[in-house]
Amino acid sequence: MSNLISDYLGVHAQAMPLREQRMKLIASNLGNADTPGYKAQDLDFDAALRSAQGQSGNGLLTTTNEQHLAIGGGLNPFQISREGIQPNLDGNTVDPDTERAAYGRAALEYRASLSFVESKVRSMLTAITGQ
Numbered sequence: 001m002s003n004l005i006s007d008y009l010g011v012h013a014q015a016m017p018l019r020e021q022r023m024k025l026i027a028s029n030l031g032n033a034d035t036p037g038y039k040a041q042d043l044d045f046d047a048a049l050r051s052a053q054g055q056s057g058n059g060l061l062t063t064t065n066e067q068h069l070a071i072g073g074g075l076n077p078f079q080i081s082r083e084g085i086q087p088n089l090d091g092n093t094v095d096p097d098t099e100r101a102a103y104g105r106a107a108l109e110y111r112a113s114l115s116f117v118e119s120k121v122r123s124m125l126t127a128i129t130g131q
Helices: 004-009 012-031 045-052 096-129
Strands: 040-043 079-082
Touching: 004 012, 004 096, 012 040, 012 045, 012 096
Parallel strands: none
Antiparallel strands: 040 079
């Protein structure tokens, strides 16, 4: 049986936690912009959302034998390392300007999802109370 609230809220019910996680990764990148050897991290949002919706073709490798090494079996299999645009001598791949732009866009997308959910909840309350 499907969850009626999740069905009512649509894709935004699954997208909001993923958007939050992406913003945390980008903020971590900005915090480690001067850390030698730090590799910028990001979230493969499309694959994570497809997986959250239960769709196949999520981009993950599957193992067919117990002796195979698990790929992406960590805490978040959709977390990826992003290569730097301009190489750094200390091995850090964080470009602060790119990260700030990505954070701004991620915050805007999060706010859009939040506004949609708020609108749906408001209309549900209106239907319940009749006001």
